[in-house]
Structure formats: C-alpha cells, structure tokens
Amino acid sequence: MKTQLFATCLVDTFFPETGEATVRLLRHFGMDVEFPKDQTCCGKPPNSAGYTYEAKEAARHFLSIFHGNAPIVIPSGSCASMIKLHYPEMFKNEPRMLEKAEAVAAATFELTQFLVHKLQAHRAGFAGNGKVTYHSSCQLTRELGVREEPLLLLKSVNGVEFLPLPNADRCCGFGGVFMAKLPEISIAIADEKAQAVAGTGADTIVGCDHGCLMNISDALKRQGNATQVKHIARFLAEGL
Numbered sequence: 108m109k110t111q112l113f114a115t116c117l118v119d120t121f122f123p124e125t126g127e128a129t130v131r132l133l134r135h136f137g138m139d140v141e142f143p144k145d146q147t148c149c150g151k152p153p154n155s156a157g158y159t160y161e162a163k164e165a166a167r168h169f170l171s172i173f174h175g176n177a178p179i180v181i182p183s184g185s186c187a188s189m190i191k192l193h194y195p196e197m198f199k200n201e202p203r204m205l206e207k208a209e210a211v212a213a214a215t216f217e218l219t220q221f222l223v224h225k226l227q228a229h230r231a232g233f234a235g236n237g238k239v240t241y242h243s244s245c246q247l248t249r250e251l252g253v254r255e256e257p258l259l260l261l262k263s264v265n266g267v268e269f270l271p272l273p274n275a276d277r278c279c280g281f282g283g284v285f286m287a288k289l290p291e292i293s294i295a296i297a298d299e300k301a302q303a304v305a306g307t308g309a310d311t312i313v314g315c316d317h318g319c320l321m322n323i324s325d326a327l328k329r330q331g332n333a334t335q336v337k338h339i340a341r342f343l344a345e346g347l
Contacts, residue, residue, distance in 0.1 A: 109139045109177045115186050117317040128344035129182045136226040143172045151189040155283040175210030180221045184247025187217040219256040229259040233346035235267040240309035243276040244316040270307040281322040301326035311335040
C-alpha cells in the first residue's frame with residue numbers, strides 16, 4: 108500500500124530524525140512511502156497569525172503536490188488539523204479547489220491515527236525500557252479528537268512503565284505564534300508543564316507535536332531536569 112509523507116516544517120528544519128523514524132515505522136508495517144520533494148509549509152503558521160492570503164497560497168501549493176488517492180501521513184496533530192479541518196473551509200467558495208481540499212482532507216491522517224486505525228500497530232509488540240509519560244497537544248486533542256491512539260501505542264510497548272501526566276491535555280504554552288507574541292506567558296505555562304513532568308518520575312516525555320516538545324524541552328532544561336523529550340515516532344521506532 109502506498110502512503111504519502113508530509114514531513115512538516117519543524118521536522119524538515121530541526122528534527123529530521125523524526126521524519127526518518129516515521130518512514131521506518133511505516134515501512135516496517137509494509138507501507139510504500141512516497142515523499143513528494145516539492146512539499147513546503149501547509150500554511151498553519153500564517154493562518155494562525157491571521158495572514159489568510161499567505162495561508163491560502165501555501166494550501167494551494169500543498170494541494171498541487173499531494174493527492175487524495177493514497178493516505179497522507181503526518182507526524183503532527185496541528186498540521187494534520189490544518190489540512191483536514193481548515194482547507195475545506197478556506198476553499199468553500201471555490202468549487203474546483205474545494206473538491207481537491209475535501210479529497211486530500213479525507214486522505215489525511217495524523218501518524219498515531221494511521222498506526223492504530225489502519226495498521227493495528229498497537230498490537231505489534233514494540234519493545235523498550237524505562238518510565239514514560241505523555242503530553243497531549245491541544246490541536247491533536249481538541250481539533251482532531253485524537254486522544255486514545257497515542258496512549259494505546261505507548262502502553263503497548265513491552266518493558267516500558269507508563270506514568271500518566273496530570274492535566275496532560277493542558278497547553279504547554281507553545282501555541283504557534285502565541286509563543287512569539289507573548290513569550291513571558293508562554294514560558295510560565297511551559298514551566299508549569301515541566302514541573303508536572305518532573306512530578307511523574309518519568310525519564311522520558313513523549314508527544315506528537317514538535318512545537319510542544321520544543322517548549323517543554325526548553326522548560327525542562329531551564330529547571331535543570333534531564334528528562335528526555337521524544338516525538339512518539341522516534342520513541343516507537345526505537346522499539347522495533
């Protein structure tokens with residue numbers, strides 16, 4: 108089965124190991140992974156900042172690169188929600204583009220959605236060790252409704268003790284452009300999240316969005332906490 112990989116800006120620029128881990132996971136479960144090389148930003152950052160025209164131009168480019176004939180897998184809840192939920196709204200007054208947007212939206216999956224619902228990866232018997240907790244990112248949870256899939260995957264890893272994070276779905280303070288516009292508030296929220304992570308006793312915190320993980324990692328370092336911060340793709344791929 109062929110899948111299309113949208114890597115996201117943060118993965119492409121800062122965390123290529125997450126992209127590589129995503130490919131390893133998909134190939135392990137028999138997927139033929141296609142990486143359209145002309146892919147760029149999905150338009151989420153300008154859309155969040157209110158730059159509608161620029162976001163729409165990015166969306167047009169995305170829709171010229173990706174198609175709805177094969178699943179589009181994305182290691183990011185925020186980017187997946189942009190494509191699945193916001194693209195059809197953006198093009199509601201352009202019938203031809205709307206048709207494309209709806210087809211692509213229907214074919215788009217956040218990574219853990221695809222692993223659980225299409226590949227039954229939570230039954231695969233991943234291996235690992237140590238104690239892990241999980242941060243539930245805002246748009247993954249609230250927009251996409253992805254709540255149980257990451258937990259099913261993490262709890263299925265043999266040799267790992269899962270420790271629930273109090274208020275796991277409380278914002279980490281990143282919030283896209285919120286972090287840049289209101290850094291003091293963002294830092295305060297991230298510090299609270301880092302303290303909650305430390306309180307679990309976990310040696311690793313896992314998440315599905317690198318924006319959140321960057322903010323949490325920075326807060327942990329400021330507090331002198333050596334807890335590892337990993338995207339779920341990397342954490343699972345290490346257990347293949």
